Amino acid sequence: MLNERQYEALVAPREYLWWDVADKRRLSLESVVEGILTKGDIDDVKNLLIEIGIPEVRRIFEQQIRKERCNYRPPTINYFSLYFAHHA
Template sequence: MCNMTIQKFIKARPYLIWYVRDFEALSEEAVVEAVLNYGDFDDVKKIITILGIRKIAQIFKKHAWRKRSNYRPEIKNYFKLYFRKYAPSA
């Protein structure tokens, strides 16, 4: 894991979560959702080094399949396959 905190990570990338002013108040779930939905693959790789792939996969699986989800359909499909391959036990 990395020394960078999730708040420092998202502060450096305000384009991912442009609708929020207080980055300190964001949960890990909100940051993961923003990165998976709007980030590029470098952003995804960086958040994986910060939180770990298993934790991100668990957050994704917990939130992506709810009745009301903010994940876009193509994002849900891609990361479902991605985490199935790289974090199958999460």
């Protein structure tokens, strides 16, 4: 679960990304990373990288794309794989 600071910085300003979640305060960090990388805009991604840190976002992203079922589209996987290879 997110701490209060992470919730206020990452989820509260963009609750529309998780329109289907009733209790957004119970979102996991993994769900927030996935939601922002798949549905957020560039400013959302910048805020995520600042708040959580590039190495941690990369770790979560790489763990998620290795799973059998993945919610990332191929262009998103390609973009962030290249981004993290260069920046992390």
